[in-house]
Amino acid sequence: MTRIIGLTGGIATGKSTAAAYLREQGFPVLDLDQLTHDLEAHDQDVIQQITAVFGPAVQTDGQIDRKKLGRIVFADPHLLKQLVRIINPALLKVIAEKTAPDWLILDAPTLFENGFTSYVDLILMVTCEPMIQMQRLITRDQVSISWASRLIGAQWPQRTKAALADQVVDSTQGKQKLYRELQRFIENLR
Structure with missing residues (x-):
């Protein structure tokens, strides 16, 4: 039976990077x-x-x-x-x-906000320092500080989501550290 991991995180926190890594490790990822x-x-x-x-x-x-x-x-x-x-x-x-042989990753940035938590077996949250999140969003989307603040504000605060997640990984210090945390998460699944 397919079990579902809800992968979530605020905008520009590294969730897509985490999803790509998990996909590379052989997990099917459904990008909402x-x-x-x-x-x-x-x-x-x-x-x-x-x-x-x-x-x-x-x-x-x-x-x-x-x-x-x-x-x-x-x-x-x-x-x-x-x-x-x-x-x-x-x-x-x-x-x-959708089905998968074991785990299916549901890449859902607004997992909590949109009420998808009841459809997942495990919640993995990607987080980062708020200033890093703001800088990434402004750079990635070429938006103003005020628009970036509005986009971030449309989602639940990171700390609220993190408190509700089963596992939290942090991308503040870059991809390599995030990958190490994700690898430990994968090892604990098996």
């Missing part, structure tokens, strides 16, 4: 962000529901324009919740269809 992108680009039911709530301006060439939609939902927590209510059922359907 990528799945959401795919649904918003190709799932007509999802596209129609989003358009009905947020208006036709969020579409470009028949697909949801994530930048336009992002500007709307990250400016208003209520609207973000409305988007989650549209996306979650479609994501849960895809998750239910």
